[in-house]
Amino acid sequence: MSNKEAVRRLLLLLGKYKKTIVVIVGCLLVSTGLNLCVPLISRRIMDDGFIGGNKKLLIELVLVSMVIYTINSLIDLIKEKKRVDISAKIQYFLSEQSFSHLMKLRVNYFNNTNYAETLNNINMDINQMTSVADSSVFFVITQAFSMTGGIIGLFIIDFRMTILVLLFIPIKCVVMKYFAKKQKQIMDEFIKKNQKYAKWFGDTVGGVREVKLFNILDRKHEEFDQNQKDIIEKQKQMNMLGQWNTITDSLMVQFLSTLLYILGANLVFDLQLSVGSVFAFITYSSYVTGPISAILNIGYLLSGIIPSTKRYYAFMDLEEETDNGETAALCPDDLKLQQVSFAYEKEKYVLKDVDILFAKGSKTAIIGRNGSGKTTIINLLTRMYEPTSGKIMLGTEDISELPLPEYRNMVSVVSQQIYLFNDTIRNNICLYKRVDDVIVEEACKDSGLEDFIKEVSLDYVVGQNGAMLSGGQKQKIALARALIHDKPIVIFDEATSNTDAYSEQQINGLLDTKLKEKTVIVITHKKEILNKVDQIVVLKEGVVIDNGTYDELVGKNEELNIMMEKVG
Numbered sequence: 001m002s003n004k005e006a007v008r009r010l011l012l013l014l015g016k017y018k019k020t021i022v023v024i025v026g027c028l029l030v031s032t033g034l035n036l037c038v039p040l041i042s043r044r045i046m047d048d049g050f051i052g053g054n055k056k057l058l059i060e061l062v063l064v065s066m067v068i069y070t071i072n073s074l075i076d077l078i079k080e081k082k083r084v085d086i087s088a089k090i091q092y093f094l095s096e097q098s099f100s101h102l103m104k105l106r107v108n109y110f111n112n113t114n115y116a117e118t119l120n121n122i123n124m125d126i127n128q129m130t131s132v133a134d135s136s137v138f139f140v141i142t143q144a145f146s147m148t149g150g151i152i153g154l155f156i157i158d159f160r161m162t163i164l165v166l167l168f169i170p171i172k173c174v175v176m177k178y179f180a181k182k183q184k185q186i187m188d189e190f191i192k193k194n195q196k197y198a199k200w201f202g203d204t205v206g207g208v209r210e211v212k213l214f215n216i217l218d219r220k221h222e223e224f225d226q227n228q229k230d231i232i233e234k235q236k237q238m239n240m241l242g243q244w245n246t247i248t249d250s251l252m253v254q255f256l257s258t259l260l261y262i263l264g265a266n267l268v269f270d271l272q273l274s275v276g277s278v279f280a281f282i283t284y285s286s287y288v289t290g291p292i293s294a295i296l297n298i299g300y301l302l303s304g305i306i307p308s309t310k311r312y313y314a315f316m317d318l319e320e321e322t323d324n325g326e327t328a329a330l331c332p333d334d335l336k337l338q339q340v341s342f343a344y345e346k347e348k349y350v351l352k353d354v355d356i357l358f359a360k361g362s363k364t365a366i367i368g369r370n371g372s373g374k375t376t377i378i379n380l381l382t383r384m385y386e387p388t389s390g391k392i393m394l395g396t397e398d399i400s401e402l403p404l405p406e407y408r409n410m411v412s413v414v415s416q417q418i419y420l421f422n423d424t425i426r427n428n429i430c431l432y433k434r435v436d437d438v439i440v441e442e443a444c445k446d447s448g449l450e451d452f453i454k455e456v457s458l459d460y461v462v463g464q465n466g467a468m469l470s471g472g473q474k475q476k477i478a479l480a481r482a483l484i485h486d487k488p489i490v491i492f493d494e495a496t497s498n499t500d501a502y503s504e505q506q507i508n509g510l511l512d513t514k515l516k517e518k519t520v521i522v523i524t525h526k527k528e529i530l531n532k533v534d535q536i537v538v539l540k541e542g543v544v545i546d547n548g549t550y551d552e553l554v555g556k557n558e559e560l561n562i563m564m565e566k567v568g
């Protein structure tokens with residue numbers, strides 16, 4: 001994305017609040033107009049009041065200045081309230097937009113990005129982008145007005161000194177441009193270092209058990225040091241650049257004032273100008289030089305915002321899951337993989353021309369060695385990924401043409417990688433579905449969780465991703481979840497790997513009872529289950545090499561024989 005495009009998108013953000021911006025600019029124009037009168041009043045206070053000895057006029061003019069100051073303060077308050085409102089709305093809008101998008105992103109985004117990195121990037125970018133509603137941005141809109149007024153004021157007082165002020169403008173432009181360029185460069189680098197650190201942080205905290213078990217704390221500390229030093233260095237550079245920018249700016253203004261004082265003093269001594277006029281002139285000159293700083297500072301401010309804006313919109317442009325279907329109720333039907341091939345990475349196929357029929361209500365086991373593509377089939381059936389070629393059909397419909405939420409309502413997955421929210425067992429099982437406790441308890445009984453529930457109750461909070469539960473207990477919650485949600489297709493991905501023998505029998509029993517009518521797909525090597533299912537699909541290196549019942553395959557299929565030997 002080009003800088004121009006980033007600025008355009010930022011302005012679009014502000015475009016929604018046109019009416020409020022008009023009020024803010026109105027407030028600023030009124031206060032700028034009032035401010036423009038102040039030097040002329042000051043000149044009269046000095047020349048006619050103090051030097052001319054007119055006490056009454058002096059008091060009146062001082063009171064007028066006071067009234068102007070009070071009105072300006074009130075206007076400032078109204079303007080600030082409106083501005084903070086816009087800023088808060090932009091922040092909410094961007095946060096909501098990015099959260100919605102994040103939830104709809106394809107799962108491959110999460111393969112390479114951890115939560116800490118995502119949160120860090122989104123927060124940082126939104127904070128930066130919200131500063132587009134910074135007071136200086138609105139202030140700048142009125143600056144042209146202030147500048148014109150200032151130049152007119154200067155010409156009224158003395159044209160020679162005015163030319164000196166105008167000569168100052170191009171010099172200031174060059175200096176400010178340099179700072180803006182430098183700022184953008186450092187900000188770009190800062191964003192990269194910060195992102196690298198957040199990624200490293202999320203990864204390291206996620207692996208804290210490994211850090212302890214393998215005693216690699218020292219190495220992690222070294223990495224921390226390096227990452228932090230890089231970030232701090234960039235922050236230091238940015239702060240120092242900010243300081244240099246401010247100092248250079250005020251030095252240049254000071255230099256100009258000095259020249260004006262010297263030239264003004266000469267004119268006063270030559271009796272060509274009054275003392276009040278010199279002071280009024282210097283105030284007006286700040287009405288010209290101030291806006292130049294403000295206008296050019298926008299470039300400096302934007303140079304900090306643009307890198308974040310680019311990253312934010314690059315994130316927003318990431319592909320979301322496709323949902324072509326129109327909302328419609330779906331009916332259970334045969335599920336069919338037709339010539340399905342799939343590659344996670346270009347040209348590296350992990351499934352090749354796979355044909356499998358999961359007849360409605362049938363029970364299928366998928367077997368194969370590690371990496372043969374079993375979980376990938378589940379990923380495609382749950383539409384976490386789309387086939388690279390081929391189709392998956394539900395009855396006569398291609399599932400990619402079906403409405404995504406409705407399709408997902410058809411499928412439950414009981415996986416070895418179940419995620420549990422840091423909430424009660426009840427809420428983890430029901431997942432926002434309103435279910436009577438009696439039914440939840442029955443599901444717990446069917447999943448073998450009954451004894452544990454008696455011990456701790458359904459209100460037991462499971463901890464971060466179920467950290468306060470055993471692997472088997474987590475899987476039983478996953479099973480209870482599937483039973484409660486009662487979907488027509490149930491997939492078990494090595495679901496019994498963590499459960500004890502007693503529970504395993506119980507789960508097998510469900511195939512004949514609660515799951516009898518459902519289409520069940522099981523990834524397992526357990527003989528008891530393989531013996532029970534209607535068909536076993538044998539996968540080898542992404543290809544279906546055999547298909548049949550246990551009796552048909554045992555002794556004949558080499559892969560099945562090897563597996564049976566291994567599991568005993």
Ligand SMILES: Nc1ncnc2c1ncn2[C@@H]1O[C@H](COP(=O)(O)OP(=O)(O)OP(=O)(O)O)[C@@H](O)[C@H]1O
Pocket residue numbers: 111344345350368369370371372373374375376377
């Ligand atoms: N997100 C991914 N990105 C790239 N490659 C992947 C991804 N997930 C899996 N793979 C690769 O795809 C292949 C099939 O993996 P898959 O998880 O489907 O195998 P599996 O049969 O379920 O294995 P296991 O029995 O070990 O669970 C493997 O070679 C794996 O390295």
